[in-house]
Amino acid sequence: MIRTFSESEFLFIVASARWTLLLTVLALLLGGALGFVVALVRTSRLAPLRMLAAGWIGMIQGIPVLMLLFLSYYGLSLAGVDMPPIVAASVSMALYASAYLGEIWRGSIQSVAWQQWEASAALAMSRAQQYRYVILPQAVRIAVAPTVGFVVQLVKNTSIVSIIGVVELARAGNLVNNATFAPFKVFGTVAATYFVICWPISLLARRLEGRLHARRPG
Amino acid sequence: MPVVQVEAVRKSFGAVEVLKGIDLTVERGEVIAIIGRSGSGKSTLLRCINGLEVIQAGRIEVSGHRLDASGKGLRELRKDVGIVFQSYNLFPHLRVGENIMLAPRVVLRVGRAEARQRAEEALAEVGLGERFEAWPDNLSGGQQQRVAIARSLAMKPKVMLFDEVTSALDPELTGEVLATMERLAGHGMTMLLVTHEMAFARRVATQTVFMHQGKVWELGPSEQLFGAPQTPELRQFLGSGLK
Numbered sequence: 277m278i279r280t281f282s283e284s285e286f287l288f289i290v291a292s293a294r295w296t297l298l299l300t301v302l303a304l305l306l307g308g309a310l311g312f313v314v315a316l317v318r319t320s321r322l323a324p325l326r327m328l329a330a331g332w333i334g335m336i337q338g339i340p341v342l343m344l345l346f347l348s349y350y351g352l353s354l355a356g357v358d359m360p361p362i363v364a365a366s367v368s369m370a371l372y373a374s375a376y377l378g379e380i381w382r383g384s385i386q387s388v389a390w391q392q393w394e395a396s397a398a399l400a401m402s403r404a405q406q407y408r409y410v411i412l413p414q415a416v417r418i419a420v421a422p423t424v425g426f427v428v429q430l431v432k433n434t435s436i437v438s439i440i441g442v443v444e445l446a447r448a449g450n451l452v453n454n455a456t457f458a459p460f461k462v463f464g465t466v467a468a469t470y471f472v473i474c475w476p477i478s479l480l481a482r483r484l485e486g487r488l489h490a491r492r493p494g
Numbered sequence: 495m496p497v498v499q500v501e502a503v504r505k506s507f508g509a510v511e512v513l514k515g516i517d518l519t520v521e522r523g524e525v526i527a528i529i530g531r532s533g534s535g536k537s538t539l540l541r542c543i544n545g546l547e548v549i550q551a552g553r554i555e556v557s558g559h560r561l562d563a564s565g566k567g568l569r570e571l572r573k574d575v576g577i578v579f580q581s582y583n584l585f586p587h588l589r590v591g592e593n594i595m596l597a598p599r600v601v602l603r604v605g606r607a608e609a610r611q612r613a614e615e616a617l618a619e620v621g622l623g624e625r626f627e628a629w630p631d632n633l634s635g636g637q638q639q640r641v642a643i644a645r646s647l648a649m650k651p652k653v654m655l656f657d658e659v660t661s662a663l664d665p666e667l668t669g670e671v672l673a674t675m676e677r678l679a680g681h682g683m684t685m686l687l688v689t690h691e692m693a694f695a696r697r698v699a700t701q702t703v704f705m706h707q708g709k710v711w712e713l714g715p716s717e718q719l720f721g722a723p724q725t726p727e728l729r730q731f732l733g734s735g736l737k
């Protein structure tokens with residue numbers, strides 16, 4: 277039986293965006309926290325720690341997100357941990373985000389002029405104080421644009437979790453299309469919904485960047 | 495007791511020995527100029543004195559803080575040693591006043607009011623009392639360098655180290671920074687300064703050190719050192735430098 281693409285199908289697709297949003301937010305919170313640690317460890321003074329973080333980044337970036345997803349979903353259920361797909365999806369997206377954000381933030385930290393380290397060290401600041409008051413505030417400005425660029429990618433990449441059965445935006449579109457065979461309407465709606473999510477993020481980034489730079493005229 | 499005591503200090507970068515047994519004593523209120531050719535180890539010596547470089551042998555003591563090859567007690571020592579570099583290295587995300595208040599607040603843990611008072615005093619000392627709210631990027635090079643000096647002064651150091659602080663400046667801005675340093679010297683600050691400004695060294699420094707090939711080659715009251723150099727190396731250096 278072929279259904280028509282009506283308001284209820286439209287609403288079903290739009291409402292499924294909540295899973296896309298939830299996944300993005302969880303991946304950002306968990307992955308961001310982990311990625312921040314990765315960035316700090318990656319810029320540590322101890323070579324073994326730096327290598328550990330580099331290994332983490334290299335490993336995650338070297339594995340397709342799909343494999344991370346399968347590993348967290350099937351791997352953990354084989355190990356006896358029974359978890360709903362959305363949890364496995366969040367975990368794998370968070371791992372993925374941690375490596376990319378860690379790498380972006382490492383770059384931001386390292387692009388702060390080394391003289392800033394020296395000047396703050398000469399003022400008797402501890403390593404933690406140097407990060408807190410001198411290095412990170414400058415690194416944040418540098419990090420805004422690439423971080424937001426990554427978040428937009430992340431929103432779109434969450435579509436991959438449809439494979440383990442999470443009905444997020446892309447999967448919802450697929451389901452509706454199978455029932456209605458109205459691909460232009462269906463995927464037009466899906467695309468428009470992604471756009472409505474991503475566009476404000478880019479706008480926000482531009483505002484944020486503008487404000488950070490306004491604090492420092494020159 | 496001397497403020498700075500450097501004894502038999504040796505420092506190498508890899509296989510290259512840059513400081514080959516340096517002895518130097520700076521008494522309270524003394525202003526010592528360090529001159530010498532490029533590569534003679536002047537900057538390295540200053541950087542060793544506040545522990546930015548770790549020495550391989552010898553002993554450095556600054557107002558009672560010992561610094562040896564282990565690098566312990568570094569932060570305590572740095573509280574008493576101000577250093578100003580050729581590049582000003584102000585914190586670009588902080589206003590002038592915040593630049594100066596930061597270290598007293600977080601390192602010395604003084605209250606906001608006292609930090610502000612220290613910053614205002616230090617700014618007044620370098621002649622920039624009205625620029626508290628300015629952004630570093632909006633200042634001239636000479637003004638930025640004076641803020642960098644004020645930032646060190648606000649820590650109330652026992653000694654100030656200056657490493658060619660006017661070398662990056664246009665000639666017309668050099669004067670204002672030298673005048674600031676001269677005023678500091680006049681107020682009794684203990685200073686150790688690397689400089690290429692020979693006239694300034696001769697006039698302001700109580701003693702001048704001529705470094706050559708990683709050693710203190712000649713040392714004496716500035717008037718005597720510049721007026722009657724004892725070694726051919728110094729005579730040659732002054733001859734080429736002053737013409």
Ligand SMILES: Nc1ncnc2c1ncn2[C@@H]1O[C@H](COP(=O)(O)OP(=O)(O)OP(=O)(O)O)[C@@H](O)[C@H]1O
Pocket residue numbers: 507512530531532533534535536537538539
């Ligand atoms: N971090 C470093 N690594 C390796 N070599 C260094 C380092 N810092 C300095 N050197 C070398 O040590 C020697 C002394 O350098 P230093 O900067 O102390 O000289 P300087 O007297 O200050 O010279 P200039 O007048 O050019 O500033 C030079 O040969 C320099 O190349």
Ligand SMILES: [Mg+2]
Pocket residue numbers: 536537538657658
């Ligand atoms: Mg030098």
